[in-house]
Amino acid sequence: MFKMKILFINNYYYVRGGSEKVFFDEIEILKKHNHDVTPFSRHYIKNTYSEYQKYFPSNLDYEGVNLLKKIVAAQNLIYSLEAKKKLFELLKSIKPDLIHAHNIYGRLTCSIIDAAKEKKLPVVMTLHDYKLVCPSYLMLCKGVPCERCKGRNFYNCFFRRCHKNNLVGSFIYSIEAYFNLILKKYEWISFFICPSNFSKKKHLEAGIPEEKLIRIPNFIESEKYKPNYEYKDYILYVGRLSKEKGVLTLLRSIKHIDVKLKIVGDGPMRNECERYIEENKITNVEILGYKTGKDLEVLYKNSLFVVIPSEWYENAPMVILEAFAYGKPIIASSIGGIPEMVINEKTGLLYPPGDDNDLKDKICYLLNNPHLIKNMGKFARELVEKKYNAELHYKKLISVYKKSLER
Structure with missing residues (x-):
């Protein structure tokens, strides 16, 4: 039987919403097929217990801190050296075949992709939202669907205060988007998994190569x-x-x-x-x-x-x-x-x-x-x-993993 060691990465290690449900459900079906799956996340009080949580980077807390700490926190939103360092430690311990990233923006950041690249580990990433197209990830401005940033015009997020109508937050999100674009942080990713054709279409229009976009619908047991x-x-x-x-x-x-x-x-x-x-x-x-x-x-x-x-x-x-x-x-x-x-x-x-x-x-x-x-x-x-059954989803997932290992 084909068996893999897979590292699953997400900002949170508890069910916070639909994307985390997919994250945990995929871990479960992979384990049922005898694959070794290890999680990597940030520390949160709500996290599910993991024997690997000693490798998790610390929580990012922005509430009630002074200006200097907020500036440091903003830097960690864009690129987290701590997350990269902790991931290196975990990679040395478990030596996975492949990384499957889910939501990493603004917490773990693209530093984890750099760590994978340095170790020459293939990365597959599920696109639960539109962060690669829109700095504030919703493609929404003032409550109305918006596609102004689709041509990599990420400055619109700042000028229109797209992130919670907050100027500073919107500025940081715009800087993050340009930082990842200019330094080509996502280029190492082998394939992007799109849960819908709509998502695939929007990411294709935003300039992501079609051969890297693969539609795999979500599933339910x-x-x-x-x-x-x-x-x-x-x-x-x-x-x-x-x-x-x-x-x-x-x-x-x-x-x-x-x-x-x-x-x-x-x-x-x-x-x-x-x-x-x-x-x-x-x-x-x-x-x-x-x-x-x-x-x-x-x-x-x-x-x-x-x-x-x-x-x-x-x-x-x-x-x-x-x-x-x-x-x-x-x-x-x-x-x-x-x-x-x-x-x-x-x-x-x-x-x-x-x-x-x-x-x-x-x-x-x-x-x-x-x-x-x-x-x-x-x-x-x-x-x-x-x-939308688990077995069909599993077969499609494994197919993407195999293609990633062959690249």
């Missing part, structure tokens, strides 16, 4: 999810409460519909959402906060369907695969990689992003046609079993 084609009296939103996620659009659409909405998640817009609910006297919405494990499972399984109202270029949301695995259809905005996953009128319904009236119509349509909820849910479950 559907056997761990028991579908439920029955439901209670509510629809569900699962995700971050932030502007680009379109939560206010969802609230505007739901306020005159006779159905409950349960919102699972937290984020910077929670207070604004709660204020909107109160000011508009909306009584059919409940914000539950962050949920995991059995609590989240029950919410999924008892829902009518799931709504994804995103207004940014979503890549390949794991929420879609989770909902499908539980046998739930989805109403989603037609943006980014979402239309590749949600088959309109088969596994759910699509609507133009930001159009709360059309979203309202789509919600009412499913509520008035309950047989479609069950039929779409069954088709969605079949889809994840056939197209």
